[in-house]
Amino acid sequence: MRxxxxxxxxxxxxxxxxxxxxxxxxxxxxxxxxxxxxALTKADNLGxxxxxxxLLFQAEGLFAALKLIGVWLLTLxxxxxxxxxxxxxxxxxxxxx
Amino acid sequence: MSAATLYGLCSxxxxxxxxxxxxxxxxxxxxxxxxxxxxxxxxxxxxxxxRRGAAAGFGGDPVPQALIITGLVVAFASTAVAVSLLxxxxxxxxxxxxxxxx
Amino acid sequence: MALDIFLGLLVLGLAVWxxxxxxxxxAAVEFVAFGLVVTLVWVRLAAPDVALTEAALGxxxxxxxxxxxxxxxxxxxxxxxxxxxxxxxxxSAAGVCALISAAIAALVILLPEPAPTLAPEVAANIAAxxxxxxxxxxxxxxxxxxxxxxxxxxxxxxxxxWSLAPDHLWSGLPWRPDAVGRDGVLTFVAQLLxxxxxxxxxxxxxxxxxxxxxxxxxATILAAMWILVTMAGLRxxxxxxxxxxxxxxxxxxxxxxxxxxxGFAIAGSFLGYPPSYAKQLxxxxxxxxxxxxxxxxxxxxxxxxxxxxx
Numbered sequence: 001m002r003x004x005x006x007x008x009x010x011x012x013x014x015x016x017x018x019x020x021x022x023x024x025x026x027x028x029x030x031x032x033x034x035x036x037x038x039a040l041t042k043a044d045n046l047g048x049x050x051x052x053x054x055l056l057f058q059a060e061g062l063f064a065a066l067k068l069i070g071v072w073l074l075t076l077x078x079x080x081x082x083x084x085x086x087x088x089x090x091x092x093x094x095x096x097x
Numbered sequence: 098m099s100a101a102t103l104y105g106l107c108s109x110x111x112x113x114x115x116x117x118x119x120x121x122x123x124x125x126x127x128x129x130x131x132x133x134x135x136x137x138x139x140x141x142x143x144x145x146x147x148r149r150g151a152a153a154g155f156g157g158d159p160v161p162q163a164l165i166i167t168g169l170v171v172a173f174a175s176t177a178v179a180v181s182l183l184x185x186x187x188x189x190x191x192x193x194x195x196x197x198x199x
Numbered sequence: 200m201a202l203d204i205f206l207g208l209l210v211l212g213l214a215v216w217x218x219x220x221x222x223x224x225x226a227a228v229e230f231v232a233f234g235l236v237v238t239l240v241w242v243r244l245a246a247p248d249v250a251l252t253e254a255a256l257g258x259x260x261x262x263x264x265x266x267x268x269x270x271x272x273x274x275x276x277x278x279x280x281x282x283x284x285x286x287x288x289x290x291s292a293a294g295v296c297a298l299i300s301a302a303i304a305a306l307v308i309l310l311p312e313p314a315p316t317l318a319p320e321v322a323a324n325i326a327a328x329x330x331x332x333x334x335x336x337x338x339x340x341x342x343x344x345x346x347x348x349x350x351x352x353x354x355x356x357x358x359x360x361w362s363l364a365p366d367h368l369w370s371g372l373p374w375r376p377d378a379v380g381r382d383g384v385l386t387f388v389a390q391l392l393x394x395x396x397x398x399x400x401x402x403x404x405x406x407x408x409x410x411x412x413x414x415x416x417x418a419t420i421l422a423a424m425w426i427l428v429t430m431a432g433l434r435x436x437x438x439x440x441x442x443x444x445x446x447x448x449x450x451x452x453x454x455x456x457x458x459x460x461x462g463f464a465i466a467g468s469f470l471g472y473p474p475s476y477a478k479q480l481x482x483x484x485x486x487x488x489x490x491x492x493x494x495x496x497x498x499x500x501x502x503x504x505x506x507x508x509x
Contacts (some may be wrong), residue, residue: 100200100243100311100444101244102307102308103203103204103207104203104207104240104306105304105307105308105310106304106307106414107207107208107210107211108303108307109300109301109303109304109306110211110214110300110304111210111211111214112213112300112303113297113300114214114215114218114296115214115218115305116292116295116296116299117218117292117293118217118218119473120213120288120292120294120296121283121284121289121293123279123283123284124276124279125221125263126223126227126268126269126272127223127226127267130217130226130227130230130265131217132219132441133230133261134214134217134233135456137233137234137237137257138210139248141237141240141442142303142307144208144241144244144246144249145244146310146314147244147246147308147315148244148245148246149310149314150314150315150317150318151245151316151318152316152319152324152333153318153319153321153322154322154417154493155318155321155322156245156246157244157245157246157318157335158316158318159318159321159333159334159336159337160318160321160337160341161316162246162248162249162334162337163334163337163338163342163345165246165249165325166248166249166250166252166334166338166399166413167251167338167345167346167349168228169252169253169256169441170252170256170352170415170492171270171349171352172257172261173256173257173260173261173264173496174304174353174356174499175356176261176265176353176482177264177360177499177500178356178359178499179266179357180264180268181360181363181502181503182363183272183273184268184272184502185363185503187271187272187275187377188402191275192274192275192279193272193276193279194279
C-alpha cells in the first residue's frame with residue numbers, strides 16, 4: 001500500500017514538473033506577453049494541480065489534505081487575477097517588458 | 098563540508114555582490130536593492146550560526162533565529178523609509194540618481 | 200546535500216542577475232524571486248518561522264514596495280538605465296568586495312567546533328513560559344526587550360516617513376495610482392480574498408505558540424489584506440490624522456511597556472513574567488501588538504501623505 005502511494009506520488013509530481021517545464025519553455029520562447037501568459041497559466045493550473053494531487057497521497061489526515069487543496073485554490077485565484085491584470089495592461093498600452 | 102558551511106560561503110558571496118551593487122550603481126533604487134542583498138547575506142550568516150547550534154531536540158538554536166526575525170522587520174522598515182526618501186527626491190528634483198554620482 | 204548545492208547556486212545566480220541587469224523593474228521582479236528561493240534556504244536550515252517571515256516580509260512586502268517604486272519612477276529610470284560608473288571605479292570596487300567576501304568566507308570556515316549554542320538553556324526554561332514553540336519564547340520572554348524596541352523602531356520609521364510630507368498635506372492621504380477604480384477583476388479578488396486572508400493571518404498568529412508562526416507573520420498577512428483592499432479601490436487609506444489610527448498604532452507597544460513595568464511588581468524585573476500566568480500575560484501583549492504591527496506595516500507600504508484629504 002505504501003509502495004502504491006509512493007509510486008502514484010512520483011507519477012503525479014513528475015507529470016506536474018513536466019507541465020512546469022513546458023510552461024517555462026513557453027515563457028522563454030513565445031514572442032509576446034499574451035502568449036506567454038497563456039503558457040504560464042498551463043503551468044499554474046495543471047502543473048500545480050498535479051503536484052498537489054501527488055502530495056495528497058502523502059498527507060497525514062483529512063485536515064492536511066484540505067490545507068493542500070486550499071493552497072492550490074488560493075494559488076489558482078492569485079494566478080488568474082494577475083494574469084487578467086497583466087493581459088489588460090498589455091492590451092491597453094504595453095506593459096514594460 | 099556541511100550544508101551550514103555551504104550556505105555560509107554563499108552568504109559571503111552575497112555580501113560581496115550586494116556591496117558591489119551598492120557601490121557601482123548610480124540609481125538609488127538599485128542601491129536599495131543591493132542593500133537588501135547585503136542584509137539577506139548577513140541574515141544567512143546568523144542562520145548558519147543557528148543551524149550549527151542545533152541541540153536539545155531543536156533543529157537550530159532559537160536565539161539567532163529570533164535575531165533574524167527582528168532583523169528582517171527592521172530591514173523592511175529601513176527599506177520603506179529609503180524608498181519614500183527616493184520618491185521625495187524624485188518629486189523635488191525629477192531625478193533618481195544622486196548628484197555626486199553623475 | 201545536492202539540493203543544498205543547487206539552492207546555493209540558484210541564490211547566487213539570482214543575486215548576480217539582480218546586480219547586473221539593466222532594467223530596474225526587472226531587478227525588482229528578480230528580487231521577489233530571490234526572496235522566495237531564500238525562503239527555501241531557510242527551510243533547509245531548519246528555521247520555519249524565519250522562512251515564513253522571509254516569504255511574507257522580505258520577499259512579499261519589500262518586493263511590493265520596490266515594484267511600486269520602480270513603476271512610479273519608470274520614466275526616469277529608463278532614461279538612466281544604461282548609466283554605469285567608469286571601469287576603473289568598478290574594477291576597484293570589485294576588488295574591495297572580493298576581499299570582503301574572502302574575509303567572511305574564511306570566518307565561516309574557521310568557525311569553532313563544537314558550535315556554541317543556547318538551545319539547552321532555551322529548552323530548560325521553556326516550561327516556565329507556557330509556550331511550546333521556542334521562537335516566541337525567545338521573542339516574547341527571554342528577549343522581550345528586543346521585541347519591544349523593534350516595534351518602537353517600526354513606529355519611528357513611520358514617523359520618519361510621515362515627516363517627509365509637506366506641511367499643508369500633513370493630514371492628507373497617501374499616493375494612489377490614477378487608474379484605480381472599480382476594475383472588475385481586482386475588486387472581485389479583494390472582496391473574495393480579504394476575509395480568507397484575515398482568517399489565515401489570525402490563524403498564523405494564534406498557532407505561533409505551538410507551531411511555526413507568530414505575531415509578525417500574522418500581522419504581515421493582515422497588512423497585506425489591507426493593502427489589497429486599498430489597491431482594489433474598495434476603501435481609501437485613512438488620513439494619518441485620524442485618532443483611531445494613532446491609537447491602534449500605539450496600543451501594542453503601550454501595553455507591552457505597561458506589562459513590562461508591572462513586571463517590577465509581580466516578578467521582580469522589567470518584563471519579567473511569573474510562571475503561573477506567563478502565557479496569559481504573553482497573550483495579552485501579543486494581541487494588541489499584532490494589530491499595531493499590522494497597521495504600521497500597511498502604513499509603511501502606503502507611504503507619506505501626497506493627496507489632500509477631502
